[in-house]
Amino acid sequence: MSWAAHEFENYFIQKHVDVKASFLAVVLGTQLPDLFTKSFVYAADNPAKFHRGWPGVGFTHSLIFGFVFAISILAVTKSRSWALGVLIGQWAHVLTDFADSAGTMPFFPFSVEPVTIDMWKHAAAEGRYGDAAAYYSSLGGVWDAFWLVMVLVFARSTLRPEYFRSTIVPADPKVWSWLHRRLRLPEVGLLLVYWGFFFYGLGRLTAWFLYARTDADATLSLVWGGPEWVDGNDLSDAGLVEVLVRTTVGGVLFAAFVWLCWKVFIKRLWDRGVDPPVVERGPGIHAAFGPPSSPRS
Amino acid sequence: MTSSPPVEGLPRAHWFVVTFVVYVALALVVKSTVLNWIIGPLWLLITLFLVPNLFRRVRRRVVSD
Secondary structure (H helix, E strand, C coil): CCCCHHHHHHHHHHHHHHHHCCHHHHHHHHHHHHHCCHHHHCCCCCHHHHHHCCCCCHHHHCHHHHHHHHHHHHHHHCEHHHHHHHHHHHHHHHHHHCCECCCECCCCCCCCCCECCCCECCCHHHHHHHHHHHHCCCHHHHHHHHHHHHHHHHCHHHHCHHHHHHHHHHHCHHHHHHHHHHCCCCHHHHHHHHHHHHHHHHHHHHHHHHHHHCCCCCCCCCCCCECCCCCCCCCCCCCHHHHHHHHHHHHHHHHHHHHHHHHHHHHHHHHCCECCCCCCCCCHHHHCCCCCCCCCC | CCCCCCCCCCCCHHHHHHHHHHHHHHHHHCHHHHCCCCHHHHHHHHHHHHHHHHHHHHHHHHHHC
């Protein structure tokens, strides 16, 4: 599993969706796969299997989970910004987590084959603290640092107060003004909430890394598939070809399923959906990313 | 292009450094209390807005009494 990467991703994603998705929805999406399950993972007999496998709650780390959640949001709230934000955030989480040894099942239920690049070991079997020590002694910690650098290099502007004012609030005026009114938070309070997720990512990265080097006294193991001192938690012993075939079949079936849903009912939901005044969506992929976008200068 | 007005009441940069150091130090001692999805993201709001505001309010009340 990835740790602080899920906090940093939010800002990187926001940079690319601009006003077309709500930041808070992206945050909800990136946290969604672990939101209701993480506390049970460490208590499970086989944490990796429970967290990422089937049977288990591995379906939370599949693309269809975010898809269903996003459609439900669109149907209930009519908010395109929230539906898109949750979808993109959740999909980012799924794609980020396939780097560990347990992997994810992106095309569940069409394929229950875990997809993984085995970059570091899923170490939930060691308990929360052991997991943290293993993660921040392996390339997992590097993965977090990579996302931090990505934000600082390519999405630095998202951390500026002007960005919050010109993009984050206009992309989701209802929720931010609700927070302003209901919780009596002035602009500075709302800005601190916005910055809070970046702060949390940086704070947990630093704290857990220091914990791994001090209390846990864990040896750094910056090799592919490390750390060597933790038992692996691979969920499948299928060979590369087998994984490729199953995943490809699952991916094709998933794409067909999404297309069918779009034709049957999602397009209708999307057409009756609403956007904040500042948003102007382009065709195809430009409905979510890049230009043609808002009329803002 | 005109620059937008500054955010009113925004703490100076060194306060962010102070609260970060406090957060990390506290996290090393009481991990599960601080390193969680509720306290973590709200830490800045709590330490740089809510607590100072509460402190100012209490001080105002004490002075007026």
